[in-house]
Amino acid sequence: VAARAGGEPAGSAPAQVPAGPVVPTPSDVPASSVGPGEDAVSIVLEEVSRTGVFPLADLGEDMTLVAGLGFDSLMLQELAVNIGRRAPGFRSEDLFAPGLTVGGLIALLDPDRPRTAAPGRPPSPRARAADWGTATASVDDFPEVALFEERLASITAGGAEFPYFRVHEGTIRDTTVIGDRSYLSFGSYNYLGISGHPAVNEAVHRAVERYGTSVSASRALSGERELTIRLERALAGFLGVGDCLTLVSGHATNVTAIGHLVGAEDLVLHDALAHDSILQGCALSGAARRPFAHNDSGDLEHLLRINRSRFRRVLVVVEGAYSMDGDLVDLPAVIELKKRYGALLMVDEAHSIGTVGEHGRGVGEFFGVDRSDVDLWMGTLSKSFASCGGYLGGSARMVRWLRHTLPGFVYSVGLTPANAAAALAATELIAAEPHRVRALRRNAELFLGLAAAAGLPTGSSADTPIVPVVLGDSARTLRVADRLFARGVVADPIFHPAVEEGLSRLRFFLTSEHREDDVRRAVAVLAEEVAAAARL
Incomplete structure (x- = not known):
């Protein structure tokens, strides 16, 4: 996640405090409180080793985090979070001071500890080729590649034509x-037969003639285009929510949203038939993850009952329509559990938006729920909306926060003018032609x-x-x-x-x-x- 899809090198401004959340510390806390049985030296060395992926034996107190060990702003943020868990009250903003050394970081945790010279440490043993398997050094030699080729061959072993990529x-x-x-x-x-519709094609042609084929950078840097602003307003009106944010990939929308909303102190409960993008988002977040039986609100209730108090946040993720089985989520039942147990709720409407409900406005319309009962409405633009990309909808306050902090949005290029124009024209067609x-x-x-x-x-x-x-x-x-x-x-x-x-x-x-x-x-x-x- 440190690499920026827009082409900017990660950590280009390592001394700056990142836009994302940092460990909160009340201003009246004079110093951190190291946990029982731990000391500042152990905490700092272990967390620097883990975050920076350095052998513990190679670390010395005179090493600087940025210039010496190569920490960028995201790594510093991760380090702050991890230290804060073990040393409550740690003032994380101090960690971003230019030139901070490992010893200086130890002193932030334990100001009374006398500074000593870094002990001499033996260098790490030189790695030898025999220390790893040769199959790990070339993707072509991965066992997964060989297994894939076997499966590929088995598909057509009976004489049938290969059914994919026609x-x-x-x-x-x-x-x-x-x-x-x-x-x-x-x-x-x-x-809805909208891809290829003359009105959509014409809107795309006009957009390309006016804006070109790319916005060329993140929207935060290169500025907005009227098309995208109009699209997000139209989507918000279509969904009945306060605001909407569009992203360039539906799959990446789920990955970055889940990865941003929850973390290592949290739990994600998702339907057992969840899409891969939801599972990848869980992996990115570092949160604990548990599936519940498909569309089984009883199983979901059981998991919430025994786990809610054990985690800071619990995020429930469901899909509006499940693309493998063709059924709908029991949304009213999930909302009732979300309220009862103080959980967050995200609904992936990739296949239900445009297709479900009297006017195609999704499972929210189908079940007649209050839109504010769902924290995050997610959908894709590549299906009913005849374009490409994804969106996140919800309260105006939440979307404003996402617009400034969501990694998959802030560090990614914006929607192309063609895709924004196509989705906008499609949204208008769906509303005008019920x-x-x-x-x-x-x-x-x-x-x-x-x-x-x-x-x-x-x-x-x-x-x-x-x-x-x-x-x-x-x-x-x-x-x-x-x-x-x-x-x-x-x-x-x-x-x-x-x-x-x-x-x-x-x-x-x-x-x-x-x-x-x-x-x-x-x-x-x-x-x-x-x-x-x-x-x-």
Whole structure:
């Protein structure tokens, strides 16, 4: 996280106090209080060693943190937090003084300790190649690479075509063109058919002509563009929240948001089917993490009851619509638990915004909840909004704080003018043309009803445009997907590790553009091929 995506070297201004949070210390605390059984020397040397990744034996009191050991501002902040946990009352701002040495840091914790010359320390033994495995020195030799290649080969071992990374030759709506052949497509997130809409394309053209193809730096440095300001206001109005912040990647939005909201003193409770971006955010944060059984508010309540008092903050993370199963979160139940146990709540609406609710305003609209009952509404711009990126919505005060402190925003380039223009035009279209959401809902209900009538296993899918057909066996799933493709129907085969072993499936994403006859034909062809595969 110290590297800055905008191209600026991390630690370019190491002596400055970072914008993020530091350990709070009341002004009337005269000195730190070292914990029982610990001394200032041990605390400082151990934490400098851990944060700076230096062998403990190589550290001396005369070494400077910045010039000598290479600490940048983020490393200093991490060091301050870690020392503050072990020495309550530590004045963290003192740590950012230019030229501070390890010995000077020890003196900040224990001012009465007499300064002694640093003892002579033997140099660390010279590392030898025999001390590590040769497979760790080249990515090509990683065992994970060999395992990946074995799995890749097994996918097509039965003679089926490789089902991924096909080249599409135009906009994907209800149909797509691959290799000059037209296919009925159920593999796109273009839920409302807005990607490729003339109004969206025209808005993009105007934006590129006026602003170019990139904003070229972070918004804090290069300034704002009217398009992005208008987009965030439109999204806030669409969601019914105080303010919104847009970022360049949906996946990175979850990673940086969770990594920023919680830390090592905190707990994240997430649905067992949480997206990878949520899990990566948990890993970045350093918080403890526990999954609860999918959509099981009883299990969530149990984890909150036994754990809430043990942590500073508890963040509950759920998704509006789960993209593997096609079901909705029981949002009212989660909100009730959030309030009862004083937890924070984040809702990832990547697949529910634009698709769920009377006007496509997501699970908040679907369940009629008070928007302020959710601390953080997250969503992506790459699906219903026909663009690319992510957003975070909530109270104006919280968003203002995020705008100045969120690493994935402050240290990243802003949305391109083209993406901002596309998302803004899409937001306006969704609001102006409510028939798109109604058509999507009709098509999803038709597909699900026909699949159920044909005896196809669709699991818990309901009230979303995502319908999985769970076939269980990976080879069987791939065989059915291959036969559908041969008959002109595109559907995604999903295997382990994306889903649990034995739960391989085909996923069908409905759009507002699908015609009734095409939906009926797709389900009929699917039922025939599933039955044929079962006989083999």
